[in-house]
Amino acid sequence: MRNKILISLLIMSSAVMMFAAGCSPKAPAAVKAGDAVMALWSGNSWYLGTADTACDTGLNVKWADGTSPSCVATASIFHEVAATKDTAVVGANVFAKWYGSAFYKATVTAVNADKYSVKYYDGITKDDLTLADLRM
Numbered sequence: 001m002r003n004k005i006l007i008s009l010l011i012m013s014s015a016v017m018m019f020a021a022g023c024s025p026k027a028p029a030a031v032k033a034g035d036a037v038m039a040l041w042s043g044n045s046w047y048l049g050t051a052d053t054a055c056d057t058g059l060n061v062k063w064a065d066g067t068s069p070s071c072v073a074t075a076s077i078f079h080e081v082a083a084t085k086d087t088a089v090v091g092a093n094v095f096a097k098w099y100g101s102a103f104y105k106a107t108v109t110a111v112n113a114d115k116y117s118v119k120y121y122d123g124i125t126k127d128d129l130t131l132a133d134l135r136m
Contacts, residue, residue, distance in 0.1 A: 031077050037061060038095055038103065038135055040076035044121060046095050046103040048080060048135075065101040083134035088116060096120065097133035108134075 031037055035051045039061045048064040055071035062069045083094060088108055096106035096118040106118035109125065116134060117127045 029079070031059065031074075031079060033059070036080040038078050038080050039072045041070075041102075044104055046105075047101055048103075051077065081136040083131050083136050085131070087136050088131060088134050092136075094118065095135040096126065096129060098126075103135060 031051050033051055033053060037049055037051050038046050039049050041047045041063075047067075049061040050064070052060040052062050052069060054060075058072050058074035059077055060069045061072045061077065083092075088094060088111070090108055090111060092108045094106055094108060095103040096116075098104050098120070105121040106126075108116055109119050110117040110127075114130060115127065116129045116131070117125065118129060118134075119125050
């Protein structure tokens with residue numbers, strides 16, 4: 001009970017501070033059929049696709065690599081957001097292309113002109129990625 005009260009107070013104080021600063025929290029738009037998405041395939045592998053019809057736990061995803069569509073939980077589907085020079089900065093959390101069409105969670109560790117270095121969630125590093133290889 002005490003934890004619930006503390007969490008409620010924290011949420012309320014955050015909302016008050018945001019309001020005082022002129023910010024209003026805005027939930028991301030819900031993913032709907034036809035939207036370009038980044039979705040969890042299995043394990044920690046993320047792939048590009050297109051949201052399709054509803055299924056038991058979320059939405060069916062038509063995978064961009066031609067793999068048969070599959071049902072993906074709503075919590076594991078996000079709008080595809082391309083990285084830009086303004087968003088892919090050192091310290092930014094991104095989805096970075098590994099090999100083929102797989103993406104994994106990573107952090108940008110260096111930017112050198114139009115090349116990006118990342119450290120993947122498992123500690124492996126990769127250099128010479130381009131903006132086309134990164135999603136937010």
